[in-house]
Amino acid sequence: xxxxxxxxxxxxxxxxxxxxxxxxxxxxxxxxxxxxxxxxxxxxxxxxxxxxxxxxxxxxxxxxxxxxxxxxxxxxxxxxxxxxxxxxxxxxxxxxxxxxxxxxxxxxxxxxxxxxxxxxxxxxxxxxxxxxxxxxxxxxxxxxxxxxxxxxxxxxxxxxxxxxxxxxxxxxxxxxxxxxxxxxxxxxxxxxxxxxxxxxxxxxxxxxxxxxxxxxxxxxxxxxxxxxxxxxxxxxxxxxxxxxxxxxxxxxxxxxxxxxxxxxxxxxxxxxxxxxxxxxxxxxxxxx
Numbered sequence: 001x002x003x004x005x006x007x008x009x010x011x012x013x014x015x016x017x018x019x020x021x022x023x024x025x026x027x028x029x030x031x032x033x034x035x036x037x038x039x040x041x042x043x044x045x046x047x048x049x050x051x052x053x054x055x056x057x058x059x060x061x062x063x064x065x066x067x068x069x070x071x072x073x074x075x076x077x078x079x080x081x082x083x084x085x086x087x088x089x090x091x092x093x094x095x096x097x098x099x100x101x102x103x104x105x106x107x108x109x110x111x112x113x114x115x116x117x118x119x120x121x122x123x124x125x126x127x128x129x130x131x132x133x134x135x136x137x138x139x140x141x142x143x144x145x146x147x148x149x150x151x152x153x154x155x156x157x158x159x160x161x162x163x164x165x166x167x168x169x170x171x172x173x174x175x176x177x178x179x180x181x182x183x184x185x186x187x188x189x190x191x192x193x194x195x196x197x198x199x200x201x202x203x204x205x206x207x208x209x210x211x212x213x214x215x216x217x218x219x220x221x222x223x224x225x226x227x228x229x230x231x232x233x234x235x236x237x238x239x240x241x242x243x244x245x246x247x248x249x250x251x252x253x254x255x256x257x258x259x260x261x262x263x264x265x266x267x268x269x270x271x272x273x274x275x276x277x278x279x280x281x282x283x284x285x286x287x288x
Contacts, residue, residue: 064088064121075100083107083114089122096122102161106168106242112270113168113238116175120150162242169238169271173231176269184265185230187258188220193227217251220258237266241276246283254285 068088075096076087083103090096099122107114150167173181196208208224209215215224222240226233240248252259260281267277281288 079103083117085117086119087122088119090124092124095124099164102164105161106165109242110270110273110276113165113172116171117150117168160243162239165242166235166239169235170231172271173234180265180269181230184234184262187261187265188226188230188233190227192219192221196224196227217248217259220256220262222248234266234271237262238271241272241279246280249280249283252284259284260286 071091073091073093073096075093076091079085079087079096079100082100087096099120103114150171195211197206207215208228210218210224217223219227221227221233222236226236240246263272263277263280263286266272267274278288280286
């Protein structure tokens with residue numbers, strides 16, 4: 001899941017509402033018996049959990065920044081030199097080389113996905129399994145726009161190139177022109193968000209579904225996460241091209257023109273290549 005300005009504004013709204021609830025309950029208590037009510041306790045606990053869930057890796061990241069210069073390996077130096085970025089995190093060379101080869105594969109397919117990436121942090125197994133991180137970090141990766149840091153989990157046997165491409169798409173989306181974001185957003189019916197559920201629950205690890213319990217392509221979205229965020233929807237489009245096949249497109253019909261219009265916009269902004277665009281047109285049956 002990518003971090004961008006639009007998502008941060010949504011979270012900010014959630015935090016503000018929780019904070020107002022706390023203030024309101026405190027005000028009531030001053031008038032009454034000055035004891036914390038259950039509603040205040042719930043509000044405070046919710047606010048604390050939401051805040052920590054979005055900052056659970058700050059301490060490991062600070063540690064990585066402070067100690068990086070003391071354990072630079074050959075793999076890390078090669079990765080930083082090849083892709084012109086800063087690497088932090090996991091010192092396991094096998095994991096670093098896996099990241100290297102996935103980045104290399106994506107660069108050979110579509111170098112535009114890497115043009116804005118300046119820093120990558122690969123969280124080690126110890127950090128990911130920590131009681132301070134594991135219960136709260138429910139995603140394979142995230143992009144922190146404040147620090148310009150693309151954060152990934154250590155287990156690349158599970159993550160695969162597709163998830164890395166998804167996270168790189170978040171970075172590219174953040175730096176994309178406002179006109180592109182507005183144009184591609186206008187293609188979709190965002191009222192479908194009511195059907196798939198809460199953005200907050202998704203951030204806490206609960207997978208949204210359509211009303212019938214499925215999660216696949218519908219209404220122009222690549223899956224049931226799409227209506228929660230334009231950013232997530234675009235990243236989900238991009239990742240479909242980095243599996244071993246185009247199987248995620250098997251339920252899309254040639255008459256679903258929203259998908260083709262979205263693909264055209266992604267092609268224009270270099271989220272995908274002409275080869276990738278043509279491959280889906282052939283697979284689904286879109287007119288070129």
